[in-house]
Every structure is written in structure tokens, then in C-alpha cells.
Amino acid sequence: MGNFTYGGQAVIEGVMMRGPDEMAIAVRRPDASIVVQRQPIASWLNASWLMKTPILRGTGALIDALVLGIKALSFSASQQGEDEEEQLSSTEIAVTIAIAMLAGAFLFIVVPTSAAHLVRAWVPNLFLQNLLEGIVRIGVFFAYILLMARMPEIQRVFQYHGAEHKVIHAHEAGVELTVDNAQRYTTEHPRCGTSFLLFVMVLKILVFSLLPDAALAMKVLFRLALVPLVAGISYELIKLSGKYPAMGLVRLFILPGLWLQRLTTREPDDQQVEVAIHALQAVRR
Known part of the structure; x- marks a missing residue:
């Protein structure tokens, strides 16, 4: 585990950090105290062939991030109210993840694909249709982030993201x-x-451009089937860029993602950084 790459997620008034075997959630409570909870990570995910196979491990990492993220959000929310024991059950977490995946599929698959399909009479070229679909998808993505960023509560989450x-x-x-x-x-x-x-988002444009023309329902199904492949390739690219961020070509490759983070992070105050330190110290070896 000496080369383990630590990472995390901002939550409500706190930060979750993922270690090799467990995660820690540090939260600033309304009375200004910091509470830290450590939870084990599912051993099957760490040891499974899914997490050891390039490309395929991207799907495992996505499942891992969704499960841990919902658990961390549930705990952080429970620390902001009177009932500190009220956290999501396993069933409620599964339902929440299912709803999140359905909403994501609707926003980033169904809506862009339908928009491009509707204008095919005016844009007969299949490549241009796929390019238009990609532009709509990225536009929906940016609109979603900008709308979220207008919420004061999300501004606080973005500060913890920066921390x-x-x-x-x-x-x-x-x-x-x-x-x-x-x-x-x-x-x-x-x-x-x-x-x-x-x-x-960008890889979807490239991969989906290879798909044949079809009825709208088949287009949506094709794209949904390719999501694990796109996620897997993206995961490998992220890992590569994390290892060699200073290399010239890699630096150019990751610049758009770094620019985008200016929308999803904010400069944190010292107290927020203190919370993030507590989270990492709880799982660091």
C-alpha cells in the first residue's frame, strides 16, 4: 500500500477521504467541533478481479465512488441536525444510487441523443449528428454545474472540495x-x-461517433451499453495523468479538466482545511 493514491470527496460541512482499507469522514458540527467516523471499505472490491483489470476497473471504481459517496453524505447530513443517528440504510443507499444513475442516464444520454435525433432531417450527416449530440451533452453538463454553483450550500461544499x-x-x-x-x-x-x-463527456463523442444510425430507442441502448467502456478508458487516463502531471503532453491533456475545477472548487478557509486534514490523518498509513 506504499504507493496508494489517496483521494476523497467533499460532503456537507466536511470531507471524506478514502484509504487502502477504510474511509474516514470528518465533519464540522454546528457547535464547531470536528467529528470523525471511520468505515471499512468492502473487501470484495479491493480483492476482486474487477479492480485489477485495466479498463474494467473503471466500472468498479465508479461503483465504489457512488457507494462511499452516498454513505459519506448520509453521515455528514446526520451531523447537522438533532438526530445524529439518522443515517441511510443499505436499502436506502441502493435506491439512492439507482435514482442517481437513472437521472444521470436521462440527463447525459437520453436528452442529448434525443436532441440530435430530432434534427437529423436538417443534419443528415451521421458524424455531425454525433458531434451535435456531444455538444448538447457537454452543454447540459456545464449548465448543471453552473446551476448547482448558485446555491449557497453548494458553495460551501465547493470550498470543502478545494480543502x-x-x-x-x-x-x-x-x-x-x-x-x-x-x-x-x-x-x-x-x-x-x-x-x-x-x-x-469528450470520449463519448469519439466512441459514439463509431456507432451506426438506428432508431432512437436503439441509439439510447447502444450508448448505455458503452458507458462502462467509456468510464474505464477515462479512469485509465485519469490514473496516467495523476502519475505524470508535469509532462508536457500530459499537462496539455489535463488542462481542460483543471480549468473546469475552477467551477467546482473554491478557496477554503483554515477551518475547512483543518477538517480535511483530520479526514486524511484518520486513514493515512
């Missing part, structure tokens, strides 16, 4: 994990999930 990145940078630089040291680093990180999603 998570700063602390990961400090850890990877090998410096002591203090608030002052972490604050010296940028809020952008090449392995961020925001960059991963942008990779997915």
Missing part, C-alpha cells in the same frame, strides 16, 4: 500536514472527479 485537494497536494508533496502548509497549494488536482467526468 480536500489542498490537503492531498500537501500529502503527496511529503510536507507536514498543517493548515498553513496545505493552504500553499492549489485547489485543482489532476485526479479530481470533475476531470474524470469531462474525460467521459
